[in-house]
Every structure is written in structure tokens, then in C-alpha cells.
Amino acid sequence: MPLPFVTADREDRVQAAQSVTLAEADRDLWRRPYRPGPWRVGGGALLLLLASYVLFSALVIALAGSLPSAAVCAGCGVLVIVLAVRLLRAGVWVSSHGLRQAGLLRTTTLRWAEVGVVRTVQRPVRWLGMPRTVQGQALVLYPRTRAGNGAAGSDAEERRILLTDHNADFLPRRPGFERAADVIESWAAESRS
Template sequence: MPLPFVTADREDAVHAAQSVTLAEADRDLWRRPYRPGPWRVGGGALLLLLASYVLFSALIIALAGGLPSGAICAGGGLLLIALAVRLLRAGVWVSSYGLRQVRVLRTTTLRWAEVGTLRTLQRPVRWLGMPRTVQGQALVLVPAGRAVGERTLLTNQNADFLSRPRAFDRAADVIEGWAAESR
């Protein structure tokens, strides 16, 4: 899994993903039109730090003679690593095929023909995915052929865009541009 936000050329990679048009896009290449925010990266880093402690304790438990307990502890560490990777991959991805919303436990993919309207709205949004809501902006998708069932793709209060309003505006514009170009 390439992690362009870790490398020195991250700005070039993000700009390249934002500047690709639908006609130029590779059908099998999914792009995130924005880079993960500091809250998302920090949460992933904390999960990986916790996983290192859990795996080290699994090693100590296994060397002390508790092999089944060490295996259970190692399994928990591997589960934390998988959760951290999934957290870092969460977000909205686009390709010439369609739009993909990756969440921590679920992924939804829609072809561009299934994407109805995308619009940015002022509304109460969840702060960092928690139950508390604050006033903010949200990029909302209404699937084609349905009057109800709108889905919030991005908010300016999620882990990618908290305290980065220009990044939210750019990402929403790029995703709306891809949807308009697909019609």
C-alpha cells in the first residue's frame, strides 16, 4: 500500500491525484483526491504504537512459557495493526469506474451512473466521528433514482479535514468535478 503522505514528495502526489481528469484516469487505479489529515495519521500512529507494546508483551509471555496466552496476545496485536491500516485507508476514493467510500469496517462502491447528485451543505455534522454534532459543511451524495437515502461522504469536522477548511473545499470540488465529468 503506497503511503504518499509519509514521503517527501507528498504534495506532488496529492496534486497529481487532484489534477487527473476522468478521461485520463486508469480504470483500475483508485485515488484519494486529498491526503489524510493529521488526526487520522495520529490515530493510526497511536494504534501502531499500542500494537508494538502488545506484540512485545506477547513475546515476553511466550518466552515465559505461556504459549497459548502469547498467541492470543499476538493475535490482538495483529488485529490492532489491521485496524490501524484500515483507519489510514478510510476516506473517499475515485477512479474512472466510480466512487468508493471506505470506512473502518465497511466499503461501498458506486459506479458513476449510480451517483446522482453531489452537493456541499451547511448542516450539523459529527465531530471526529463521535456522537457530538457541531455546525459544519458536508459533501452529500444522493444516489441516482432515489429521492431519499442521502449519504454523507466528507465533512469538514472529520479526521481528514478538522482545522483544514481549504483542503475540504479542494477535495469536495475535485469529487464534484469527477462526478460532473462522468455525466
């Protein structure tokens, strides 16, 4: 049975969160200007399901009397939980301090003074982060040049792809990608002025 009041409320909260500007936001909080996509949430849920099986097997092994094996199994379960949390937190985060790109294993933070231009471009992008590429849109960050007065748009190794419309957050939600790209571009423009 559909519950229209639940979806309408959720859509209103998402739209309100995406329209937050730098002037209205709490300046010290890191925010992700979009919600995680179904592929990311599904992957995190599968990892948490796997972790529950691993932790249950650690309990069974401990009850059987092999404590060192149970400890190794419990450690693997905790590692899978940490991996699931990192997967769910991956993405682009913004605050008054700068822009943070959180990945599965590494997080990179750039101050707004280091950000030159953020723009959406048409280019081949990876499909769900796999080696296969398809034509799509990408939100690309061009860092400020060392001289400090422009963007280094010509050096391919200096530009950084922040989001694509074929990643785990936006694969089935192209309008969500466009809204998120607009919000991140506006945060970058506000921080430069």
C-alpha cells in the same frame, strides 16, 4: 530547521494529485483525491504503537513458556494492526468504475450510473465522528432515482454524507476539504457526461 524545498515539493505533489481528472487518470486505479488528515494519521500511529507493545508482550510471554497465552496476545496485536490500516484507508476513493466510501468496518461501492448528484451543503455535521454536532460543510451524494433521470434530493435516508469539514481528514484543513470536494464533484460530473 525548516526545509522549504521539502514542503514545497510535498505541496506540489498534493496539488498535482488533487487535480487529477478522469481523463488523465489511470482508469482502473482507485484513488483517494486527498491525503489523510493529521487526526487520522495520529490515530493510526497510536494504534501501531499500541500494537508494538502488545506484540512485544507476546514475545515476553512466549519466552516465559506460555505459548497459548502468547498466541492470544499476538493475535490481539495483529488485530490492532489491521484496525490501524483500516483507519488509514478510510475515506472516499474514486475511479472510472465508481465511487467507494471506505469506513472502519464497512466499505460501500457505487457505480457512477448509481450516482445522481454530488454537492457541498451547509448543515450540522459530526465533530470527528462523535455524537456532538457543529455547523459545517458536508459533501453529500444523492443517488440516482429508480426512474434513472434525476436525483433523489428529498429523501433524507437515501442521501449519503461522503465527507465533512470536521472529520478526521479535514478538521484543521478547511481549504483541503474544499479542494477534495471540488475534485470528487468533478469526477461525478465527468462520469455522468
